[in-house]
Amino acid sequence: MHAIRLHAFGPAENLAYEQVGDPEPGPGQVRIAVAAAGVHLLDTAIREGIPGPLPELPALPTVPGREVAGTVESLGEGVAGIWLGKRVVAHLGFKPGGYAELAVTDADRVHEIPENLDFAQAVAMIGTGRTTMGILQFAELGPASVAVIPAAAGGIGTLLVQYAKHAGATVIGLAGGPEKVARVEKNGADLAVDYQDPEWPDQVKHFLWGRKATVVFDGVGGEVARTAVDFIGPGGKHIVFGWSGEGLHDGSPLIVEGVSEQVLGPVMMQKAGGPNPVRTLELRALTEAAAGRLTPAVQRFPLAEAAAAHRALENRGTIGKVVLEP
Numbered sequence: 001m002h003a004i005r006l007h008a009f010g011p012a013e014n015l016a017y018e019q020v021g022d023p024e025p026g027p028g029q030v031r032i033a034v035a036a037a038g039v040h041l042l043d044t045a046i047r048e049g050i051p052g053p054l055p056e057l058p059a060l061p062t063v064p065g066r067e068v069a070g071t072v073e074s075l076g077e078g079v080a081g082i083w084l085g086k087r088v089v090a091h092l093g094f095k096p097g098g099y100a101e102l103a104v105t106d107a108d109r110v111h112e113i114p115e116n117l118d119f120a121q122a123v124a125m126i127g128t129g130r131t132t133m134g135i136l137q138f139a140e141l142g143p144a145s146v147a148v149i150p151a152a153a154g155g156i157g158t159l160l161v162q163y164a165k166h167a168g169a170t171v172i173g174l175a176g177g178p179e180k181v182a183r184v185e186k187n188g189a190d191l192a193v194d195y196q197d198p199e200w201p202d203q204v205k206h207f208l209w210g211r212k213a214t215v216v217f218d219g220v221g222g223e224v225a226r227t228a229v230d231f232i233g234p235g236g237k238h239i240v241f242g243w244s245g246e247g248l249h250d251g252s253p254l255i256v257e258g259v260s261e262q263v264l265g266p267v268m269m270q271k272a273g274g275p276n277p278v279r280t281l282e283l284r285a286l287t288e289a290a291a292g293r294l295t296p297a298v299q300r301f302p303l304a305e306a307a308a309a310h311r312a313l314e315n316r317g318t319i320g321k322v323v324l325e326p
Contacts, residue, residue: 022102028108030088036300038128068105083110132159145214147215152180165189221242301322303326
């Protein structure tokens, strides 16, 4: 099979498209003929040798990627035959291997893909969608809500805009550049503004006309988040799930005492509850997409162009979830 391999930590150019041996499913595992593999900002940090939330960096050489969708084409010992030939999606957890034509994972990690989703959309929902469902646990959205969403054209931002509108909220989406602003408008935001325009705060104030935001969904941090937090009224929330604007290397989230709530990691999983909170959130995400309430935005790259996908993601040149297709 062909796969992307990383032989040394460093820049995107270190991602090599190579011929490698096919992985074999062990007991309780399935092998998936990959049709779409998700690319995450965390993948770019790992590629550079920054562990982030992972327990440790993978041993080299490694095949990156932890989100795949495709068709089950081989079963390990003990796996029910009903899975053979199924369209499935899975998050591989801490074990990489997704940037490839074939991937192996435990059978209890896979979900059958709803009929109305293609492979790339399913990948978006298993990772980005799962995180979005986790974030939304901390906000009670309804017709009285006014939600401000920085990075509203991104993978999570797109889903937050759609979910908030479906709940009846007033939605203000912030994005960088005319193309992204147009996408936020298309997703249903009541106001879409370009945060690269120095006058954007005045546009928001004029739109609110004395009202205050009830929630800011912040995965960006930095100056945009600081300005957005100023729009929050008494009792409002600043829900923090990242700080991509500050960089993954040495950045830190914007936290305002009494207003901010950081929700990633164990906090999100505790809130989801149950014996398998990760799977709970994955099922919620896929259910929302199957019902048509959420439609993920996807930007596709050929598997062989994984380096270009990483560069585009790092340079904030993507819209929605970045997906590699063999």
